[in-house]
Amino acid sequence: MILVFSHDISFSNRIIEKIGDGEIISDETHLASAARERKPECIIFDLRSGIRPFRFLERVYMEEPDIIIIVILPAVGLTEEILSDKEFYWPVDPEKISEEFKNIGDDRKLLEDTGIVGRSDDLIKAAKVVKKLALSDVNVLITGPSGAGKEVIARAIHKESGKPESPFIAVNIAAMAPGIIESELFGHEKGAFTSASSRRIGVFEQASDGIIFLDEIGEIPLEIQAKLLRVLEERSFSRVGGNVKIEANFRLVAATNKNLIDEVNTGRFREDLYYRLSVVSIGLPALHDRIADISPLAFHFLEERKEDLKSDRLKIESRALRLFHRYEWPGNVRELRNVVYSFSVTSTSGRIRAEDFEKYIHERKPRSNLLPVVTGRTPEAAEHQIMMQALMALTGEIKELRFLIESELEKMRGGDSSPVDSFIDRSGSMKVDDAEKELIMRALDESGGNRKRAAEILGMGERTLYRKLDKYGLR
Numbered sequence: 117m118i119l120v121f122s123h124d125i126s127f128s129n130r131i132i133e134k135i136g137d138g139e140i141i142s143d144e145t146h147l148a149s150a151a152r153e154r155k156p157e158c159i160i161f162d163l164r165s166g167i168r169p170f171r172f173l174e175r176v177y178m179e180e181p182d183i184i185i186i187v188i189l190p191a192v193g194l195t196e197e198i199l200s201d202k203e204f205y206w207p208v209d210p211e212k213i214s215e216e217f218k219n220i221g222d223d224r225k226l227l228e229d230t231g232i233v234g235r236s237d238d239l240i241k242a243a244k245v246v247k248k249l250a251l252s253d254v255n256v257l258i259t260g261p262s263g264a265g266k267e268v269i270a271r272a273i274h275k276e277s278g279k280p281e282s283p284f285i286a287v288n289i290a291a292m293a294p295g296i297i298e299s300e301l302f303g304h305e306k307g308a309f310t311s312a313s314s315r316r317i318g319v320f321e322q323a324s325d326g327i328i329f330l331d332e333i334g335e336i337p338l339e340i341q342a343k344l345l346r347v348l349e350e351r352s353f354s355r356v357g358g359n360v361k362i363e364a365n366f367r368l369v370a371a372t373n374k375n376l377i378d379e380v381n382t383g384r385f386r387e388d389l390y391y392r393l394s395v396v397s398i399g400l401p402a403l404h405d406r407i408a409d410i411s412p413l414a415f416h417f418l419e420e421r422k423e424d425l426k427s428d429r430l431k432i433e434s435r436a437l438r439l440f441h442r443y444e445w446p447g448n449v450r451e452l453r454n455v456v457y458s459f460s461v462t463s464t465s466g467r468i469r470a471e472d473f474e475k476y477i478h479e480r481k482p483r484s485n486l487l488p489v490v491t492g493r494t495p496e497a498a499e500h501q502i503m504m505q506a507l508m509a510l511t512g513e514i515k516e517l518r519f520l521i522e523s524e525l526e527k528m529r530g531g532d533s534s535p536v537d538s539f540i541d542r543s544g545s546m547k548v549d550d551a552e553k554e555l556i557m558r559a560l561d562e563s564g565g566n567r568k569r570a571a572e573i574l575g576m577g578e579r580t581l582y583r584k585l586d587k588y589g590l591r
Contacts, residue, residue, distance in 0.1 A: 117154060118217075121147055122162030122188075127210070131160060134214035148172055151180075158184040158217055164206055171561060174199050178437045181235065181412040184220050186213060201235070230272040233416045234409035242269055242398050249396050250276030255348070257333075257393045258371040260400030263450030266371040269398055270329040273369055283326030285319050290332035297340050304356035312357065320353060323366040333393065334374035334385060345389045368393070403445040403452065410440050413449060417456040418468075430460050435470035443477060553588045556581070560590070 118138040120128040125140060132138035135158075141150050142165070151159060161173055177185055177199035185200040188208060202216045223240045227233070230243045249256065250273050258266040267286060274284045292300060303318030319328055330336075336344065347353045351364045370393045379385035403409065414432060422430050432440075445451050455476065459468040555574065563569035571581040585591050 117156055118158040118160060119147075119150055119154060119156045120160045120162070121165065122160075123165040124162060127162070130210040131213055134210045135217055151176065151183075156183060157221075158186065160186045160188070160213065161200070162188045164188065164190050171558065175434060178411045178441065179434065181415060182224075184217065184224070186216065186220075188213075229276075231275050232268060232272050234406070234412050236406035236408040238399075238401050238406045239409060242400060243272070245396065245398050246272045246276055249273070251278050253367050254395040255367070255393050256369045256395070257376075257397045258369065258400060259376075259397060260371075260373065261402045261448055262373045263448035264400045264402055265449045266400055267329060267331065269400060270327070270369045270371065274327045277327070277367075279325065283323045284329065285323045285326065286329040286331060287319055288331045290335045294337050297336065298343065299356055301340070302343070302353050302355055305358040309357070315355070318355065320347065320364055320366060321362060325365050327367045327369055330368065330370045332372060333370040334372040334376060334379055338384070338386070341386045341389050345386060345392060348389075348392045403448040404443075407441055409449075410445075410452065411437060413452055414440060414456055417453050418460065421457060421460040425460065427466065429466040430468075431466065432456075432468045433470055436468050436473050439470055439473050439477075443473075552584070553590070556584055556588065556590065 118132070118135055119141055120131055120138060121141045121144075122128045123142050125142065128140040132140070139150065139154065141147050159173075159176060163170070173185065173187070176183055185202075187198050187200040187203045189198070189203055189205050201220050204213065204216075223243075224235065226243050226247065227235070227239060230246055232239055232243050232246075246269065256270075256273060258269050260266055270286070271284065274280065274282075287300065289297065299312075299316060299318065301318050301320055303316045303321060304312050306312055306315050343353070347364050348368065352361045353364055354361060376385055376390050376394070380387045380390050403413075414437065418430055418432060422428060440452070447454070455473070456468065459472060460466075463469070463472065556570070559570040559573040560567070562573055567581060567585075568578055571578045574581065576584075
């Protein structure tokens with residue numbers, strides 16, 4: 117079923133008629149409880165009805181990644197990123213919302229069927245390519261930074277190949293000493309070289325009728341590249357030290373974190389081999405370029421740990437999830453997995469806390485734009501940078517406030533007779549005190565009532581915050 121949050125009951129009913137089973141929520145105070153009790157497949161947020169559910173929208177997107185989120189925006193400019201699966205600007209036809217709901221559902225099922233965890237457009241695009249080529253025998257080249265999940269895509273190809281019981285052999289070229297790569301791939305006969313005391317069967321034979329995944333193919337030596345090319349062209353090979361031709365009955369999927377065109381241009385990679393490998397190419401960006409995958413992956417790894425440790429008490433705090441989304445993850449998916457696995461063991465409470473992740477960030481001196489690590493600067497320069505970070509955090513709240521003001525002004529322009537109960541007075545001017553009070557209430561909500569933390573979010577001292585609380589009766 118779906119939940120529709122909107123004050124526009126007529127429009128909401130039209131949406132439910134198109135999609136099917138659903139419920140309209142017009143009271144903001146009941147939104148969270150309804151979502152918990154109904155466990156909806158999709159929540160549609162009509163932000164023309166106010167900005168107050170904005171934080172709840174973010175929480176659902178991060179903490180319930182299985183729920184589809186569709187947002188309807190007023191016909192005003194909005195610059196900040198909305199955490200949702202799809203946004204529509206008003207006016208919008210309910211038919212389009214219904215179509216998009218179905219499309220997103222189909223994409224989610226495709227990812228689930230192929231065993232790919234996430235929800236970003238990049239992963240969906242990769243999964244669609246996997247589905248199209250899986251039943252063929254074409255060679256595939258997967259590109260992307262280390263730790264981005266290239267082997268997951270290779271395994272998805274194997275899963276969808278129609279022969280899931282056939283061998284899947286993964287070989288990391290970069291982890292091999294150059295002198296043993298040929299023997300590992302092709303095998304060798306007894307006596308082929310000094311230490312060859314017996315015959316060895318290489319991975320090309322082991323993968324008969326299956327898939328060989330050659331990771332970090334850009335590291336393969338030039339002399340081995342020539343032999344690999346010959347195997348791909350002739351579909352046969354001989355073991356090192358032997359002359360018996362062996363049929364090469366396998367499919368090759370290769371991966372690299374290098375730009376192989378650059379490697380070809382510098383003479384480090386054979387051009388003919390490159391074109392043999394890249395009959396079909398799948399690009400996988402770094403994790404910080406597909407933020408939508410962070411929550412699904414984090415909860416996927418958490419479920420793995422729950423199963424491994426036979427424990428249901430493991431959790432990721434909301435604030436920690438927000439930090440996850442703002443950290444750059446230089447180690448990509450592999451780093452995220454390691455963080456969840458490590459913290460699930462070291463945490464005495466069973467919770468991955470924001471404080472612990474902040475410490476992790478500081479220890480690794482990251483490139484994160486959330487918590488700057490200042491080195492080699494004067495105290496004045498360090499203080500300036502920290503102040504700038506605080507201002508950036510406050511800017512996000514100001515953008516949200518501006519969106520609310522624009523939304524209410526849009527209602528007034530459109531002749532909406534609903535009460536304007538936010539920051540616009542009867543003359544259309546902004547009431548500064550109300551705006552400030554709202555920001556303080558949101559900071560308190562974000563910090564879970566922790567006033568010290570709320571003051572940090574707002575970029576003001578605790579004493580100043582206490583005076584404001586007295587002023588607005590928020591003690």
